Amino acid sequence: MKRSLNHIFIVIGLLFLTFTGNAQSKMVYTDAHDLNLIGKAEDSKMYYHRLDTSAHQDIPAIVRTLATRSAGLALSFTTNSATVSAKWCTSKLATADNMTGIAFEGMDLYIKRNGRWQFAGVARHVSHECSESVIAENMEAGKKECLLFLPTYDETLSLSIGIDQGAVIERGDQPFKKKVLIYGSSIVQGASASRPGLAYPARLSRETGYNFINLGFSGNAKMEASVANMLAAMPMDAIILDCVPNPSPEEVLARTNYLVSTIRRSHPRVPIICIGSVAREKGNFDTVVAAKVALKDKYFEQEIRKLQKQDKDLYLIGGDGLLGKDQEGTTDGIHPNDLGFDRMLQKIRPEILNILKRYQI
Amino acid sequence: MKRSLNHIFIVIGLLFLTFTGNAQSKMVYTDAHDLNLIGKAEDSKMYYHRLDTSAHQDIPAIVRTLATRSAGLALSFTTNSATVSAKWCTSKLATADNMTGIAFEGMDLYIKRNGRWQFAGVARHVSHECSESVIAENMEAGKKECLLFLPTYDETLSLSIGIDQGAVIERGDQPFKKKVLIYGSSIVQGASASRPGLAYPARLSRETGYNFINLGFSGNAKMEASVANMLAAMPMDAIILDCVPNPSPEEVLARTNYLVSTIRRSHPRVPIICIGSVAREKGNFDTVVAAKVALKDKYFEQEIRKLQKQDKDLYLIGGDGLLGKDQEGTTDGIHPNDLGFDRMLQKIRPEILNILKRYQI
Numbered sequence: 103m104k105r106s107l108n109h110i111f112i113v114i115g116l117l118f119l120t121f122t123g124n125a126q127s128k129m130v131y132t133d134a135h136d137l138n139l140i141g142k143a144e145d146s147k148m149y150y151h152r153l154d155t156s157a158h159q160d161i162p163a164i165v166r167t168l169a170t171r172s173a174g175l176a177l178s179f180t181t182n183s184a185t186v187s188a189k190w191c192t193s194k195l196a197t198a199d200n201m202t203g204i205a206f207e208g209m210d211l212y213i214k215r216n217g218r219w220q221f222a223g224v225a226r227h228v229s230h231e232c233s234e235s236v237i238a239e240n241m242e243a244g245k246k247e248c249l250l251f252l253p254t255y256d257e258t259l260s261l262s263i264g265i266d267q268g269a270v271i272e273r274g275d276q277p278f279k280k281k282v283l284i285y286g287s288s289i290v291q292g293a294s295a296s297r298p299g300l301a302y303p304a305r306l307s308r309e310t311g312y313n314f315i316n317l318g319f320s321g322n323a324k325m326e327a328s329v330a331n332m333l334a335a336m337p338m339d340a341i342i343l344d345c346v347p348n349p350s351p352e353e354v355l356a357r358t359n360y361l362v363s364t365i366r367r368s369h370p371r372v373p374i375i376c377i378g379s380v381a382r383e384k385g386n387f388d389t390v391v392a393a394k395v396a397l398k399d400k401y402f403e404q405e406i407r408k409l410q411k412q413d414k415d416l417y418l419i420g421g422d423g424l425l426g427k428d429q430e431g432t433t434d435g436i437h438p439n440d441l442g443f444d445r446m447l448q449k450i451r452p453e454i455l456n457i458l459k460r461y462q463i
Numbered sequence: 464m465k466r467s468l469n470h471i472f473i474v475i476g477l478l479f480l481t482f483t484g485n486a487q488s489k490m491v492y493t494d495a496h497d498l499n500l501i502g503k504a505e506d507s508k509m510y511y512h513r514l515d516t517s518a519h520q521d522i523p524a525i526v527r528t529l530a531t532r533s534a535g536l537a538l539s540f541t542t543n544s545a546t547v548s549a550k551w552c553t554s555k556l557a558t559a560d561n562m563t564g565i566a567f568e569g570m571d572l573y574i575k576r577n578g579r580w581q582f583a584g585v586a587r588h589v590s591h592e593c594s595e596s597v598i599a600e601n602m603e604a605g606k607k608e609c610l611l612f613l614p615t616y617d618e619t620l621s622l623s624i625g626i627d628q629g630a631v632i633e634r635g636d637q638p639f640k641k642k643v644l645i646y647g648s649s650i651v652q653g654a655s656a657s658r659p660g661l662a663y664p665a666r667l668s669r670e671t672g673y674n675f676i677n678l679g680f681s682g683n684a685k686m687e688a689s690v691a692n693m694l695a696a697m698p699m700d701a702i703i704l705d706c707v708p709n710p711s712p713e714e715v716l717a718r719t720n721y722l723v724s725t726i727r728r729s730h731p732r733v734p735i736i737c738i739g740s741v742a743r744e745k746g747n748f749d750t751v752v753a754a755k756v757a758l759k760d761k762y763f764e765q766e767i768r769k770l771q772k773q774d775k776d777l778y779l780i781g782g783d784g785l786l787g788k789d790q791e792g793t794t795d796g797i798h799p800n801d802l803g804f805d806r807m808l809q810k811i812r813p814e815i816l817n818i819l820k821r822y823q824i
Contacts, residue, residue, distance in 0.1 A: 199569065199587050202655065202794055203560030213748060221790040222748045226560050240751040294563065296655055296794035296801075305791075387574060387583045390601040429582040430666075430801070433563055433657035440657075440791070441801035 129187050129264030137263065138178040138273045143283060143315045143336055150175065150258040152316070153332075160328040165319050172252035173291045174303050174316025178274030179248050183265035185239040186211060186248065188225045191232040192256035200294050200434045203227060207256040210297040211237045212308065214247040214277070219308040224297055225250075234264075247274060249308075251299040254292030255320070278313035280463050282306075282454075285333055286344035289380065290318025294433035295440055302443050309447075310455060312463075314342075324349040325357035333361075334368040339463045341365060341372060342454070346379035346421065347436070351397040358405035362416065371415060373457050376406050378421025380446060384435030415461075419453055490548050490625030498624065499539040499634045504644060504676045504697055511536065511619040513677070514693075521689040526680050533613035534652045535664050535677025539635030540609050544626035546600040547572060547609065549586045552593040553617035561655050561795045564588060568617040571658040572598045573669065575608040575638070580669040585658055586611075595625075608635060610669075612660040615653030616681070639674035641824050643667075643815075646694055647705035650741065651679025655794035656801055663804050670808070671816060673824075675703075685710040686718035694722075695729040700824045702726060702733060703815070707740035707782065708797070712758040719766035723777065732776060734818050737767050739782025741807060745796030776822075780814055 135149060146154040153169035188209060197206040204210070209225040223238035237250070252258050265271050284290050284303045292301030299305070303314040317333070323345040333341070343361065346354060362374060378399045385392030399421060406418045424446045425431030431442025438446060496510060507515040514530035549570060558567040565571070570586040584599035598611070613619050626632050645651050645664045653662035660666070664675040678694070684706040694702070704722065707715060723735060739760045746753030760782060767779045785807045786792030792803025799807060 197558070197560075197564070199558075199564030200657075202563055203558070204795060208560065220747055221744060221793075221796070223745065224795045226795070238748050240749045242748075242750060294657055296561075296657070300791060300800070383582060384584065386581055387599050387603075388601045389603060430661060430805075432582075434565060434585045434587070435582070439661070439801040440803075441805045444791075444802045 128267060129185065130267055130269075131189060131262040131264045132271050134177050134261040134263065136273065137271070138276065139175055140178050140276050140278070140313075141175040141315060143317060150252070150261070158332055161332055162322070162326060162328070165322050165326075165329060168291070168319040168322060170257045171255055171291070172258040173254040173301065173318055175252040175258070176304070177250040177252070177261065177263070178277060179263060179271055180245055180274050181248060181265050181269060181271040182243065182245050183269035183271065184241045184243070185236060185264070185266050186223075187234065187236045187264035188250070188261065189232070189234045189264065190225070190261040191259040192227070192230070192253055193259065194230050195256050196230055198255065198293070200437055201255060202296050204297045205254055205292060205295055207253045208297070209237070209253060210251050210299040212249045212251070212299055219249060221299070247277070249274070249277065251297075251304055254295070254298045254301055276313070278307050278311060280339040281313050281315060281337060282340045282342065282458070283315045283317055283333065283336060283338050284342040284344060285317045285323060287318060287323045287347040288320035289347060289437060290316060290323070290344050291320050292316070292318065293320065294437040295443060300440055300443065302447060305443070305447060306451065306454070309451065312458065322348055324353055325361045327357070327360055330361040330364040334364045338369060338372055340375065340458060340461070342375045342377065344377040346398050346402050347381040349398070351394060351401055354398045355401040355405065358402055359409065362406070362409050362413075366413060373415050373417060373461055375417045375419065375454060375457060376402070377419045377450065378402060380421045380424045380438060380442070381436045382421065383425065383429050383432045386429050386435075417457055419450055424449055489628060490546070491628055491630075492550060492623040492625045493632050495538050495622040495624065497634065498632070499637065500536055501539050501637050501639070501674070502536040502676060504678060511613070511622070519693055522693055523683070523687055523689070526683050526690060529652070529680040529683060531618045532616055532652070533619040534615040534662065534679055536613040536619070537665070538611040538613070538622065538624070539638060540624060540632055541606055541635050542609060542626050542630060542632040543604065543606050544630035544632065545602045545604070546597060546625070546627050547584075548595065548597045548625035549611070549622065550593070550595045550625065551586070551622040552620040553588070553591070553614055554620065555591050556617050557591055559616065559654070561798055562616065563657050565658045566615055566653060566656055568614045569658065570598070570614060571612050571660040573610045573612070573660055580610060582660070608638070610635070610638065612658075612665055615656070615659045615662055637674070639668050639672060641700040642674050642676060642698060643701045643703065643819070644676045644678055644694065644697060644699050645703040645705060646678045646684060647703075648679060648684045648708040649681035650708060650798060651677060651684070651705050652681050653677070653679065654681065655798040656804060661801055661804065663808060666804070666808060667812065667815070670812065673819065683709055685714055686722045688718070688721055691722040691725040695725045699730060699733055701736065701819060701822070703736045703738065705738040707759050707763050708742040710759070712755060712762055715759045716762040716766065719763055720770065723767070723770050723774075727774060734776050734778060734822055736778045736780065736815060736818060737763070738780045738811065739763060741782045741785045741799060741803070742797045743782065744786065744790050744793045747790050747796075778818055780811055785810055
């Protein structure tokens with residue numbers, strides 16, 4: 103009986119595959135290599151890696167691994183298709199409990215309309231490896247400028263975009279100008295925005311037109327000397343340092359000067375914008391966490407204030423109050439949710455814009 | 464070699480279990496049955512079920528199943544412990560891709576301080592069945608009023624609260640007054656708030672002091688006659704009907720009158736507050752979805768307006784614009800994220816409060 107049931111399930115499964123195979127075969131797929139993948143700090147041999155990890159053997163192994171995750175990468179293309187779908191494969195990683203699957207290993211699409219990037223749909227994974235998903239359908243005729251944000255926490259292994267038969271898809275432009283690096287923790291990488299395009303560097307890019315580059319490394323951004331050297335060697339028009347959450351207070355005290363000074367030596371006039379830690383809601387009742395975060399912020403501010411005496415292009419935005427005053431702006435006491443990120447952006451976005459304008463960037 | 468490695472892993476695993484077992488044994492656990500579980504619409508035989516499903520054989524089977532999920536339930540207790548932990552078991556369900564695991568099968572703790580319920584920490588699951596998690600630690604001495612919000616999407620099977628040895632835990636009061644039912648879809652049930660306490664009925668309760676009851680049924684709330692009859696039989700001081708997202712336009716047209724009239728017959732003077740659908744961002748580019756949502760809202764408004772001619776205690780809050788104008792307020796085009804919920808609450812909370820005050824509720 104059990105074997106017969108198994109046979110029935112296999113037949114049903116094959117019928118289902120045939121059916122969905124037919125449905126999918128209506129879409130015509132283009133590999134992402136033929137479109138324009140934006141958001142990288144540098145060219146990388148592996149198309150979906152943020153950094154060329156083989157060229158950075160001296161940075162910590164975990165940071166190299168995290169650089170293979172596609173946080174902040176977005177595929178720019180244009181199409182007149184009424185439907186946009188995606189086939190993509192990621193590594194086998196399962197979603198973290200403080201994130202949605204859509205953010206961790208899914209994607210979201212934005213289309214430019216009336217001069218503004220507007221949300222159009224999400225690509226939802228059906229397995230932790232390879233999935234196919236309709237992202238948006240029944241759209242009006244006409245050419246659409248599209249930006250598809252890749253998974254923030256998983257490694258993307260392959261991606262192709264599906265359009266209706268007879269429709270056209272083309273490589274899109276780089277829609278963002280200049281290059282503003284953001285070096286930071288899981289919060290920069292995208293935890294806990296509810297989808298990839300809501301990670302704060304991605305929101306900043308769409309909302310300001312500047313090319314903010316996601317150099318967020320979950321559980322890391324500990325200002326290691328090797329990482330400081332790597333950052334300093336990168337081309338940039340400005341850099342944001344949002345790296346207080348993960349190092350210990352002692353590491354903040356010991357490493358801040360080297361990080362800032364090293365970047366400054368390679369980039370004598372770029373604005374360096376530092377942000378205090380927002381990861382403090384867990385310390386609302388936990389007195390040990392509260393004291394630790396306060397000490398890290400104190401050390402960070404102390405080191406930045408010292409450096410500012412001889413560096414008029416170094417800025418500090420305090421972390422206190424950036425997520426609001428009601429403690430509802432995080433998912434888990436550490437990582438901002440979309441409400442926390444929105445409150446944070448309402449405060450830091452105008453400050454960052456003012457600084458960039460001052461430098462005519 | 465592989466077998467030797469396996470043996471090593473098993474030994475390491477046992478050592479780890481022994482170690483964490485020792486750590487956990489320091490906590491003293493109290494079963495949730497000895498504390499105060501609030502948030503139910505009615506007494507239920509099964510402690511963690513929202514409804515007594517055996518008493519409602521006529522409602523759709525899927526709604527009965529969804530009533531076993533612990534959305535909106537919260538455990539009220541007081542303790543002077545510096546640490547609060549939880550052991551809990553849920554069904555084997557895995558997290559949906561548009562939610563975090565913390566919201567789906569985890570919990571979050573609020574503590575009253577300075578007259579306000581403040582976030583204190585989350586209980587993070589380590590398996591899809593039974594987990595143990597420290598929620599908050601290193602807290603100051605003194606008695607704390609605690610509210611622990613249960614998983615919104617999973618069925619809770621057991622729960623006990625851990626405190627430090629020598630500390631005291633007691634049954635807490637019902638902190639909220641009156642009873643305001645909210646009947647609705649997944650959006651009411653809690654998708655896609657990032658943790659249970661951020662589901663909008665839970666936020667309304669903490670922020671207003673009224674006892675908002677979560678009757679959200681994911682993918683349902685289709686205004687079936689059997690469900691209308693069940694709702695009408697419940698005690699209530701007011702009811703909110705947020706049930707446009709899931710029924711078809713034809714169902715909205717056919718069923719709205721019966722739902723409202725049936726509740727009204729049993730409750731001649733309670734305010735009935737209707738909310739239009741917020742699930743419309745997917746229709747930002749999808750013209751079919753946009754037309755369908757518009758039609759449902761049109762039918763709903765039309766039916767409510769007709770009823771209002773003879774019912775001065777019937778109110779309608781339109782869904783348009785409740786999530787903001789930038790289309791960033793949802794996780795997946797349908798379910799509000801914490802930003803969307805916050806925007807929604809900023810608009811509906813004062814309207815609801817004004818209505819309740821008008822009735823001296």
